[in-house]
Amino acid sequence: MSQTLVPPTPKARPSTTKTGLGLAALTAIVVGSMIGSGIFALPSQMAGSAAPGPLIIGWAITGVGMLTLAFVFQTLATRKPEIDGGVYGYARAGFGNYIGFTAAFGYWVSAWVGNVAYLVLLFSTLGYFFPQFEGGATLPAIIGASILLWIVHAMTLRGIQTAAFVNVVVTFAKVVPILVFIAIAAVGFKADLFGADFWGRTTQIDGAPLGDTMTQVKNMMLVTVWVFIGIEGAAVYSQRAAKRKDVGRATVLGFAGVLALLLLVNLLSYGLMAQADLAGVPDPSMAGVLANEVGSWGAAFISIGLVMSLLGALIAWVMLCVEILRLPAVEHVMPKVLARENKHGAPANALWLTNLCVQALLLWTLANESTYTNLVYLATSLILLPYLWSAAYQVLLALRGETYESGHGRARDLIIGVVALGYAVWLVYAGGWQYLLVAALFYLAGTALYLWARKESRLPAFTKAELAVAAVVALTSVAAVALMATGNLSVL
Numbered sequence: 331m332s333q334t335l336v337p338p339t340p341k342a343r344p345s346t347t348k349t350g351l352g353l354a355a356l357t358a359i360v361v362g363s364m365i366g367s368g369i370f371a372l373p374s375q376m377a378g379s380a381a382p383g384p385l386i387i388g389w390a391i392t393g394v395g396m397l398t399l400a401f402v403f404q405t406l407a408t409r410k411p412e413i414d415g416g417v418y419g420y421a422r423a424g425f426g427n428y429i430g431f432t433a434a435f436g437y438w439v440s441a442w443v444g445n446v447a448y449l450v451l452l453f454s455t456l457g458y459f460f461p462q463f464e465g466g467a468t469l470p471a472i473i474g475a476s477i478l479l480w481i482v483h484a485m486t487l488r489g490i491q492t493a494a495f496v497n498v499v500v501t502f503a504k505v506v507p508i509l510v511f512i513a514i515a516a517v518g519f520k521a522d523l524f525g526a527d528f529w530g531r532t533t534q535i536d537g538a539p540l541g542d543t544m545t546q547v548k549n550m551m552l553v554t555v556w557v558f559i560g561i562e563g564a565a566v567y568s569q570r571a572a573k574r575k576d577v578g579r580a581t582v583l584g585f586a587g588v589l590a591l592l593l594l595v596n597l598l599s600y601g602l603m604a605q606a607d608l609a610g611v612p613d614p615s616m617a618g619v620l621a622n623e624v625g626s627w628g629a630a631f632i633s634i635g636l637v638m639s640l641l642g643a644l645i646a647w648v649m650l651c652v653e654i655l656r657l658p659a660v661e662h663v664m665p666k667v668l669a670r671e672n673k674h675g676a677p678a679n680a681l682w683l684t685n686l687c688v689q690a691l692l693l694w695t696l697a698n699e700s701t702y703t704n705l706v707y708l709a710t711s712l713i714l715l716p717y718l719w720s721a722a723y724q725v726l727l728a729l730r731g732e733t734y735e736s737g738h739g740r741a742r743d744l745i746i747g748v749v750a751l752g753y754a755v756w757l758v759y760a761g762g763w764q765y766l767l768v769a770a771l772f773y774l775a776g777t778a779l780y781l782w783a784r785k786e787s788r789l790p791a792f793t794k795a796e797l798a799v800a801a802v803v804a805l806t807s808v809a810a811v812a813l814m815a816t817g818n819l820s821v822l
Contacts, residue, residue, distance in 0.1 A: 350570055351570050351571050352572050352573075353573075353576040353580055353583075354498060355495070356563075356571060357579075357584045358646075359580070360563045360580055360581060360585070362643060363560030364559065364560035364563075364585075364588045365508075366444075366448060366560075366643035368557035369595055369639075370613070370614035371613045371614055372592065372596050372615070373596065374608060374610070374612070374613065374615030374618075376599075377605050377606075379550040379553060380530065380540065380546035380547065380550040381528060381546060381605060382524055382525070383528045384550065385550055387543070388551045389550075389554070389592075391547070392551055392558075393589055395749070395756075396561060396753070397585065397589075398749045399561060400561055401582070401746050402720055403416065403562055403565040404579070405578070405724060406420055406723065407568060407575075407577040407581070409733040413568075414568050414657055415434070415566060415568065415653075416565030416567075417433050417434075417654075418430055418433050418657060418658055419657070420723040421433035421720065422661070423723065424727075425723075427784075428799055429799065430658065431776070431777075431779075431780045432799075432803075434655070434658045434664065435780075436713065437713055437716050438651055439712050439776070440710065441650050441684075441709075442651050442688050443712075445479075446688055446691045448640045449475035449478065449640075449644065449692060450471070450475065450695060451466060452478070452637055453466045453471035453474050454466025455637050456471075467696060472696045475692055479685060482648055483648070486649065486652070487674065487681060489675050500642035500645060501646075504638035505591070507631060507635025508591055511595065511616055511620055511632065512594045512595060512598060514624060515594075515602055515623070523600070523601050523603075526605075529543060530543075533606055535605075535609045536609075558585075559713055560646070560647075561581065561584070562581070563581075563584070563650060565720075602619055603622060614632060614633070614636050620632050648685070652676070652680040652684060653677070655668045655684070656668060659680070659783070662784065663783055664780070664783050665779060666787075667679050668680045668683065708768055708769065711765035712769050715769075717757065718751065718755060718757075718758060720754075721751040728741075728743045728744035728747055729744065767810040768819070770803050770810055774803050774807040777800065
C-alpha cells in the first residue's frame with residue numbers, strides 16, 4: 331500500500347527522560363524480555379519432541395528464521411531512524427494507521443496477558459520453598475503476585491531509567507544460574523549418551539515413537555515459537571535510545587546471546603540423561619536435570635534462577651507495555667490520555683491501565699486456573715502479527731527502492747525480508763487458527779480506542795483500504811462468536 335495512507339503527523343514528542351537508554355540497557359531489555367521461563371523448561375520439552383539429530387536441524391531453521399527477523403529490526407532502525415515504536419511504527423508507516431493500531435494493541439494485550447503468566451509461574455516456582463504458593467494460582471500466591479505487581483508499578487512510575495537500570499541488574503543475575511548449569515553440564519557431558527539414538531529411530535516417549543525426522547523437526551519447532559518472543563524489545567524503545575544505531579546492535583546482540591544459551595542448555599542436556607528419562611523430568615526441567623547431576627541443591631539453585639528470570643521478564647514487559655501505548659497516543663492512533671507522562675517521564679496513565687488489566691486477570695485466574703495455558707497461547711498469537719507487518723515493511727521498502735538510492739544492500743535486504751516474512755507467516759500458522767479467531771475479538775473491542783483517538787484529533791477514522799480491514803476484523807469476530815456459541819471454538 332502507498333504511504334499516503336498515513337497522513338503527515340508531527341514528530342513524536344521526545345520523552346521527558348533526561349538521558350537516553352544505552353546499549354547495555356537496550357540489550358538487557360531484549361534479553362530480559364526473551365528469557366522468561368522457556369529456557370528453564372527446555373530440556374524436557376525438547377526431549378519429548380525430537381532426538382539430537384532432528385533437534386539440530388530444527389534449531390538451524392529456527393535460528394535462521396529468527397536471525398532474519400533480528401536483521402529486519404536492525405535494518406529498519408538504521409534505514410528509517412525517524413520511525414519510533416518498532417513493530418507499531420513499522421506497521422503504521424507501511425500499511426496505514428489502523429494496521430499500526432492493531433499492531434500496537436495486539437502487542438499490548440499480548441504483553442500484559444504474558445505478565446500474568448510470569449507472575450503465576452513466579453509464585454508457582456516459589457512453591458518449591460513455600461508450599462502455600464504451590465501451583466501459583468492459590469489465594470496466597472495471587473495475593474503475593476498482586477503485591478509484587480504494584481511494587482514494580484511504583485518503581486516504573488519513578489521513571490523508565492530507574493526500571494531499565496533494575497532490569498540490567500536482574501538480567502545479569504538471572505543469566506548466572508544458566509551459565510552455571512551450562513558449565514556443570516559441559517563437565518558431565520557423555521558423548522555416547524548424546525549419540526545413542528541420534529535420529530530417534532528407537533526412542534519412545536510414553537510408549538509412542540518420535541516419528542520420522544521431519545515429524546520430529548516440526549514438533550520441536552512448535553516449541554521454539556514461544557522462546558524468542560521479545561526479540562523486538564529494543565526496537566519498541568527506539569525513541570528512548572541514547573543512540574539510534576544502538577537499537578539494531580542491541581537486537582542482534584541480545585538475539586545471539588539468547589540463542590547461544592538456548593542451544594547449549596538444550597543440547598548438553600541430552601548428554602546427561604537418556605532421552606526418555608529427560609522427557610519425563612517435571613518442569614522446570616533444568617532444575618531436575620541439575621539435581622540429577624549434583625544433588626538437591628541443584629534444584630534449589632535453578633529455582634532461584636527461575637524466580638530471578640521471571641522477575642526480570644516481568645519488569646521488561648511492564649516497560650514494553652507502557653511504551654507501546656504511549657507512542658500511538660502521541661501520533662493520534664490511541665487516545666491522548668495514554669501519552670501523558672508524570673514528572674519522572676513515565677507514561678503514568680498507560681501504566682495504570684496496563685497493571686489494572688493485569689490485576690483483573692490475576693483475580694480471574696484464581697477462579698479459572700485451568701484456562702491459564704490457553705491464555706498464554708492466545709497472548710503469543712497476538713504478538714506474531716506485528717512481526718509479520720515488520721518483515722512485510724522491509725520487503726516493501728526494498729521493492730520500492732526507498733532509502734536505497736545508491737542501490738547498495740537492496741538485494742540483500744530484500745532476500746532477508748522475504749525469508750523473515752515467510753518465517754513470520756509460518757509462526758502465525760503454527761499459532762493455530764482458533765487463536766487468530768479469538769484475537770479478532772480483541773482487535774474489534776480495541777477498535778473503540780482507535781475511533782476515540784481519531785475523533786478527539788478530528789481526523790478521518792478509516793481510509794477505504796482500512797475500512798475493508800476493519801470489516802474483515804468484524805466479520806471474523808462474528809464467526810468467532812458463532813463458533814463459541816455452538817461449542818466449536820474454545821480457547822479461554
